[in-house]
Amino acid sequence: MPLVTVDGQQIEVEPGATIIQAADRLGVEIPRFCYHPDLRPEGNCRMCLVQVEGFARLVVACATPVTDGMVVSSPHTSAETAEAVQGVLEFLLINHPLDCPICDQAGECSLQDFYMHPDYGLHTSQVDVVEKVRKRKRIELGPRIVLDSERCVMCSRCVRFSADISGLAELQFIHRGNRVELIAFEDRALEDPYAGNLADLCPVGALTSRDFRFRRRVWHLAHTDSVCAGCSTGCNLRIDHAENRIERLVPRRNPAVNSSWICDEGRLSYLRANGPDRLSQPLLSGGEEVAWPDGIRHAQELLATDDASGTRPLLALASASATNESLLLFKHLVTRAFPHHRLDFRLSQETDLVGARQDHLLRRWDKHPNTMGAFYLGFSEQPGGLDDYLQAAEAGDCVALVLLYYPPLVGDELPPVAAALARLLELCPHSVVLTTHRLPYLKGASLSLPVAAWAEEEGTYTNYQGTVQHSAKATEPPGAAREATAVLADLLHTFTNHRPSTAPEVLFAELEHTVAAYRGLDYQHLPSRLASVYPPEGRMHYGEEGFSGR
Amino acid sequence: MAKRDSQVVDVRARAEATRARVPQDVMGILSGQEVTLRQMIRQTVGRHHVTIQYPEQRKPYSRRFRGVHVLTQRQDGSLKCTACYLCETVCPAECITIEAKEVSAPGIEKGPARYEIDLSRCIFCGLCVEACPEEALIMSREYDLTARSRGPESLRYGIKELTERPEIAAYGSGFRPHMQYPLVESYLPLTARPAAAAQPPAKRSKRR
Numbered sequence: 001m002p003l004v005t006v007d008g009q010q011i012e013v014e015p016g017a018t019i020i021q022a023a024d025r026l027g028v029e030i031p032r033f034c035y036h037p038d039l040r041p042e043g044n045c046r047m048c049l050v051q052v053e054g055f056a057r058l059v060v061a062c063a064t065p066v067t068d069g070m071v072v073s074s075p076h077t078s079a080e081t082a083e084a085v086q087g088v089l090e091f092l093l094i095n096h097p098l099d100c101p102i103c104d105q106a107g108e109c110s111l112q113d114f115y116m117h118p119d120y121g122l123h124t125s126q127v128d129v130v131e132k133v134r135k136r137k138r139i140e141l142g143p144r145i146v147l148d149s150e151r152c153v154m155c156s157r158c159v160r161f162s163a164d165i166s167g168l169a170e171l172q173f174i175h176r177g178n179r180v181e182l183i184a185f186e187d188r189a190l191e192d193p194y195a196g197n198l199a200d201l202c203p204v205g206a207l208t209s210r211d212f213r214f215r216r217r218v219w220h221l222a223h224t225d226s227v228c229a230g231c232s233t234g235c236n237l238r239i240d241h242a243e244n245r246i247e248r249l250v251p252r253r254n255p256a257v258n259s260s261w262i263c264d265e266g267r268l269s270y271l272r273a274n275g276p277d278r279l280s281q282p283l284l285s286g287g288e289e290v291a292w293p294d295g296i297r298h299a300q301e302l303l304a305t306d307d308a309s310g311t312r313p314l315l316a317l318a319s320a321s322a323t324n325e326s327l328l329l330f331k332h333l334v335t336r337a338f339p340h341h342r343l344d345f346r347l348s349q350e351t352d353l354v355g356a357r358q359d360h361l362l363r364r365w366d367k368h369p370n371t372m373g374a375f376y377l378g379f380s381e382q383p384g385g386l387d388d389y390l391q392a393a394e395a396g397d398c399v400a401l402v403l404l405y406y407p408p409l410v411g412d413e414l415p416p417v418a419a420a421l422a423r424l425l426e427l428c429p430h431s432v433v434l435t436t437h438r439l440p441y442l443k444g445a446s447l448s449l450p451v452a453a454w455a456e457e458e459g460t461y462t463n464y465q466g467t468v469q470h471s472a473k474a475t476e477p478p479g480a481a482r483e484a485t486a487v488l489a490d491l492l493h494t495f496t497n498h499r500p501s502t503a504p505e506v507l508f509a510e511l512e513h514t515v516a517a518y519r520g521l522d523y524q525h526l527p528s529r530l531a532s533v534y535p536p537e538g539r540m541h542y543g544e545e546g547f548s549g550r
Numbered sequence: 551m552a553k554r555d556s557q558v559v560d561v562r563a564r565a566e567a568t569r570a571r572v573p574q575d576v577m578g579i580l581s582g583q584e585v586t587l588r589q590m591i592r593q594t595v596g597r598h599h600v601t602i603q604y605p606e607q608r609k610p611y612s613r614r615f616r617g618v619h620v621l622t623q624r625q626d627g628s629l630k631c632t633a634c635y636l637c638e639t640v641c642p643a644e645c646i647t648i649e650a651k652e653v654s655a656p657g658i659e660k661g662p663a664r665y666e667i668d669l670s671r672c673i674f675c676g677l678c679v680e681a682c683p684e685e686a687l688i689m690s691r692e693y694d695l696t697a698r699s700r701g702p703e704s705l706r707y708g709i710k711e712l713t714e715r716p717e718i719a720a721y722g723s724g725f726r727p728h729m730q731y732p733l734v735e736s737y738l739p740l741t742a743r744p745a746a747a748a749q750p751p752a753k754r755s756k757r758r
Contacts, residue, residue: 101634101683102660138659214650214660217635 002068007077019061019072020048030074031085031114033155033203035062037534038259040164045155046088047114051078058084075120082120089114090123095133095178097150105205107218110535111153133178142189144196144264145207149181152206158182158198165261166192166361182206194361196267197260200250203535211268212248221247224474227461227528229321229369229454230266230410232354233362234463236531237262239270239455239474246270246455246475254531257467263363269409270455273475277438279450280479292480292490298447300494302430305338305400312399313340315389315428318379320345320368321406322484323459323471325507327370327377329488329500330404337495345374346385347417355464364464367408369454369471373462376517386420393427401428404484405435405442409454413441434487450481457483458504460511460526468521469528611691615724616676618692619667621712622685622733628655629709630686633662637678637687645671646678667712669695669705680727688726688733690718 001012006023013022018041023030033045043063050061053071058081061072075082092111100106115121135149154173159182163169170190173180184190190198199209221240228235228249235258240248249270251262282295290298305314316334318327327345334341353366354375374380392398401424407413413421418441425431425444433445436453451457456477460468477483485502493499501507508523592598602609611617622630633650651663679687697705726733 101636102632214633214652217639219639220635 002066002070004066004068004070004072006072007074013066016065019050019052019059019064019066019070022066023050023061023072023074028074028076030061031110031117031120032062032535033110033153034157036157036160036201036260037253038165038255038261039157039160042156042160045153047085049081049084049088050074051081085114085120086123089121090125090127092153093125094127094129095150096153097132097137099151103148103151103205104208104213104218105151105202109205110203135179135181139187140189140210141184141187142191142195144210145190145198146210146213147182147184148206148208149183150206151204152180152182153204154180154182155203157201157203158207161197161201162192165197166194168192171198193264193359193363194261196264197251197262200260209248216242216247222474224455224472225252225470225529225531226455226472226474227369227463227469228262228266228269229461229471230263230269230367230408231358231364232366232368232371232464233258233364234369234461234467234469234528235262235266235362236469236528237266238533239472241474244475246274250533252531253534254528256527257463257465257469258362260534261362263361265363265410272407272409273436273453273455275437278453278478278481279435279438279448280481281450282480283438283448283450285444285446292482295447295449296490296494299432299449299491302432302446303338303400303402303495305340305430312397313342314338315392315398315401316341316343316403317347317386317389317401318343318345318374318404319347319406320350320371320374321408321454322370322374322404323457323461323504324370324373324377324468324511325459325502325504326404326457326484326488327374327379328507328511329485329492329502331377331379332500333488333492333495334402336492342381342384342389343379344381344384344386344389345371345379347421348386348414351375351380366464367410369461369463371462372464372466373460373468376462376466376515377511386417386424390420390424390427393424398424398428399430401425401431403431403433403435403442403445404451404488405433406453407435407437407439413439434484436481449487450477450479451484451487452477452481456481457485459485460504460508460523462517466517467528468518468526470523470526605694611693611724613691613724614729615689615691615693616674616679617690617721617724618669618695618707618718619672619678619712620688620690620718620723621665621709622688623713628653628658629661629665629713630684631662631665632658632660632684632686633665634660634683636681636683640677640681642675642677643671643673645669662709665709665712667707669707670697670700676725679725682727685726685728685733689724690721691724692717692721 002015003010003012004022006026006028009026011022011026020030020035030048032048034042035048041063043060046060048061049058051058051073073081075085106112137148137150139147141147159171162171168191170184170192171182174183175181196209198207221242224239226237226239228237236252236254237249238252239246240250249267251258251260253260281289282292283289318330331343334343350366350368350371354371356365358365422441422444425442431445432447433442434449434451435442436451455474458473459471461471462468489500489502505523512518512521624630633648635648638646638648645668647666648662649664650660653659653661676689679689695705697703
């Protein structure tokens with residue numbers, strides 16, 4: 001294994017690794033535009049120039065493999081390198097429009113951060129520009145992306161993403177010299193279902209998100225690391241929020257799950273939770289809103305079945321969009337309070353679809369984030385599922401139903417599922433539904449209890465690979481809605497006189513203890529917690545809560 | 551603490567000494583009143599006024615006075631503000647609220663959909679004006695602010711109040727960071743009504 005020294009620190013890396021990878025592992029910050037760990041190296045931006053002992057010239061750290069005994073100096077320690085990097089920056093800034101005040105990238109812009117760097121930035125330009133080269137601005141490339149070619153630094157990250165990752169090759173450079181310009185052919189709308197990643201990839205403000213456009217300045221955002229609940233892939237992402245509203249989702253890098261990407265549907269899945277049709281008070285079937293103590297009391301009256309014979313058991317259905325922790329309490333409620341019950345999570349074909357790919361990259365057909373979790377918890381029996389419940393109800397064997405249901409964050413509920421749910425609620429005389437939204441197909445419920453949606457509660461999801469991932473709480477649920485675990489704990493207390501803990505780490509410890517597949521997992525050190533946004537931020541050190549602490 | 555020695559006081563001698571000082575003390579009082587009297591005569595007969603009849607009369611303030619904010623406009627009357635949020639970011643009192651919107655004028659992409667300054671919270675430090683890269687926000691010399699409620703008629707001034715209030719024109723422009731240069735490419739309600747600037751309006755009668 002080659003041993004390399006970067007700025008006096010030594011590290012052993014695998015053969016074939018590049019200098020920049022060794023430096024990243026050591027925490028030595030080498031400036032870069034075109035390098036991205038999940039794209040093939042191109043070496044065109046010349047920002048990552050470093051000095052290597054014994055080499056006649058500076059080399060690019062992103063495309064030079066390390067050799068044993070290599071001694072590397074970054075611009076932080078080598079004056080010659082710093083001067084070269086400064087020269088590159090100076091050229092880039094000659095024609096840069098400097099419209100930072102209206103640029104959405106400002107605050108997380110590599111060009112800004114590098115220029116402000118004390119070791120190689122803060123130069124006075126030697127070029128006296130009378131008139132800058134003007135290029136086209138505000139070109140809308142489809143519903144996700146705005147292109148501003150004046151701000152582009154020609155790093156080609158977007159071109160490589162489009163060609164190699166999404167495979168559609170929709171972007172290209174034209175012209176030469178200082179007139180190089182990024183274009184999509186005839187300014188056609190990007191058809192890429194992963195186009196949103198271009199805005200994250202772009203180190204400057206050339207490609208920005210249309211959804212987030214002018215919404216907030218990034219330094220006013222607070223960040224919460226979480227995972228996507230749009231489908232069974234469970235992409236790692238970061239929730240950026242302010243004033244109790246989610247403003248955008250950006251991917252975090254987890255090579256084992258989603259590399260550095262998320263799909264556009266997942267990126268916009270927060271809109272469902274921000275929506276106006278949220279259920280915010282316990283609701284009786286007549287439309288009357290009641291307070292929580294009354295709601296719990298009604299639930300007790302509705303579910304109290306005197307089914308001694310066991311022919312008409314309580315039907316319990318929890319969708320696989322609930323967290324493992326909620327599912328655990330749901331199972332406790334059903335098994336401990338109702339000796340005769342049926343328990344399931346299948347609304348349609350989740351167990352068959354859980355690993356089925358929708359495309360070559362990330363999306364999967366199963367739009368439930370926790371199908372594997374529900375499966376591991378033993379929610380499914382044969383025969384079972386929504387269809388089987390419906391058959392029982394049609395035969396008149398449903399007296400009470402408890403349903404924990406989350407509408408899918410990506411797309412709408414499948415029409416057959418929605419119809420079956422509506423029919424089931426119509427047939428069951430007593431039904432308690434725990435859900436997040438006022439949904440037309442759940443109108444027939446005797447009692448609806450409002451629960452927190454994704455990003456409003458903490459917990460874990462088990463993705464299609466069986467990897468347990470941590471989903472964090474970023475915002476407060478609307479109105480009187482509460483975390484599903486808290487509501488289920490209340491119900492358990494009412495029925496069994498025992499109140500379980502709702503702390504996610506306590507519930508996960510129980511899961512770890514009872515589910516064989518989770519044995520040995522540590523809630524605080526789940527792999528998804530290690531993923532972080534690329535490129536790493538914090539050069540300007542605004543602090544955790546944003547610049548003004550809002 | 552050590553015990554103090556008792557002291558013998560000659561009461562009679564002290565009373566006599568006090569009596570001997572009386573003429574001196576009376577003179578002290580009279581000489582003080584002389585100052586009052588002199589000022590009274592100066593200000594009534596001599597008309598040398600120290601106080602003025604506020605609010606009918608007002609004193610001129612410095613050209614760099616930091617009063618109520620003004621949003622400046624381009625020649626076509628649109629706001630110069632590009633909603634960059636620098637003023638909101640720098641404001642130590644956190645009294646500025648901005649919402650941005652897309653603007654479709656040629657060469658202009660962004661502007662404020664909402665721009666609000668809560669003047670009841672503002673400390674008039676002028677940092678917002680110094681932060682503004684466009685001189686889109688400057689200050690006027692308007693200093694007396696009243697509001698009748700914390701609700702709708704409060705001191706939360708929006709775009710309309712920060713551009714169109716007649717008081718702004720009447721008081722004239724105040725602090726901006728580059729006072730040595732004229733305002734670039736701006737139309738101001740301040741310069742539009744020079745006649746009104748000579749006489750500040752009597753505020754909505756405060757002594758009702």
